[in-house]
Amino acid sequence: MTTSTQAAMNARLVRYADLIPCRTAFLDTKTPGSTEKENFTIIGAGVSESADQHVHITEKHGFNIGAARQPFGCINSQHSHDTAEVFMIHSGRWRLLFGANKEDGALEIGPGDVASVPIHMFRGFEKIDDGVGFLFTILGEDDPGKVTWAPAVFEAAADHGLKLAKGGRLIDTSQGDYALKDVELEDVLDADSVAGLKTPPIEKILECVVPYGSAKANAKSPLAAEGVEEAGIIVPQATGDGFAAGPIxxxxxxxCNLRQLTLQTGAYVPHHARAEAEVLIVQEGTFEVSWADGAIVMGAGDMLTVPIGLPRAFRNTASVPAVVFVVRGTESPAMPVFG
Incomplete structure (x- = not known):
């Protein structure tokens, strides 16, 4: 049986208050409107283009988890991904913008909403209400590749001395072009390549959005009990632990799968082990994770990755519901083993 010390589990915990941001993560970092964004790489290497990016947990999970924190009006520029990109809104209201030049429509999402944006299409996002907002992202695979930027992003970045080397390494030439010596620069997409990254019809994109509170609890979930509900959010196919495909x-x-786990006050899930990676992200409330040798109490914005095979139990010790997003590895997770 897998075991873990308190110290080892503490090392797998990333509290919201302890997140280490990078302000120079991407090509648009100096572009007006984008200068105030903070990027976080929490699990896996992510897609940051900066050597200054801190990676909190390097262990491979089969997916990456990152985050962004932005004030009102701050923009993350138009880009495309070769693997899945999922947005989980923790706070604030956001607008997703589609098309190489934001010409293909938009979608507004807010706290608790989930949107999975299709691969091979341009998207950007901006914070649209007052104050600072925060969102988590899931990127597919251990190596999610690199960001593909829209041509206009290269043009704007060049005006501020930023260039991108082959392979996705950011170079700041503001102190002189000597920084480009012996460097092969990333190609800017031509018109045909841009056209190939076509935005699907908006009704297709809406199939990949789950507003907060709309996901239906699965009575067949092995975790279901009095005061405990588990709802599927991203379930690509029918799974070994009793979930039908959908809604995303x-x-x-x-x-991976994305689930929403809700525990009412005092609700408890007994010890059970998983055969897949499992990452717990608290959306709201207080959530206790315990195992044979210890326990961790998590609050909103905190994240914990639980070792494969470690028996873990969950409890809500507070007077309000605990809502937790669960990222579970593989597209068909197996039944947990209780006891």
Missing amino acids: KGWWPHG
Whole structure:
């Protein structure tokens, strides 16, 4: 049986207050409107282009988890991904913008909403209400590749001395072009390549959005009990632990499931082990995770990755519901083993 010390589990915990941001993560970092965004790489190497990016947990999970924190009006520029990109809104209201030049429509999402944006299409996002907002992202696979930027992003970045080397390494030439010596620069997409990254009809994109509170609890979930509900959010196919496909299935690989686990006051899930990676992200409330040798109490915005095979139990010790997003590895997670 897998065991773990308190110290080892503490090392797998990333509290919201302890997140280490990078302000120079991407090509648009100096572009007006984008200068105030903070990027976080929490699990896995992510897609940051900066050597200054801190990675909190390097262990491979089969997916990456990152985050962004932005004030009102701050923009993350138009880009495309080769693997899944999922947005989980923790706070604030956001607008997703589609098309190489934001010409293909938009979608507004807020706290608790989930949107999985199809691969091979341009998207950007901006914070649209007052104050600072925060969102988590899931990126597919251990190596999610690199960001593909819209041509206009290269043009704007060049005006501020930023260039991108082959392979996705950011170079700041503001102190002189000597920084480009012996460097092969990333190609800017031509018109045909841009046209190939076509935005699907908006009704197709809406199939990949789950507003907060709309996901239906699965009575067949092995975790279901009095005061405990588990709802599927991203379930690409029918799973070994009793979930039918949907509501987000996608027509591209996700490599994981996303579930919403809700515990009412005093609700308890007994010890059980999983055969897949499992990451717990607290959306709201207080959530206790315990195992044979210890326990961790988590609050909103905290994240814990639980070792494969470690028996873990869950409890809500507070007077308000605990809502937790669960990222579970593989597209068909197996039944947990209780006891």
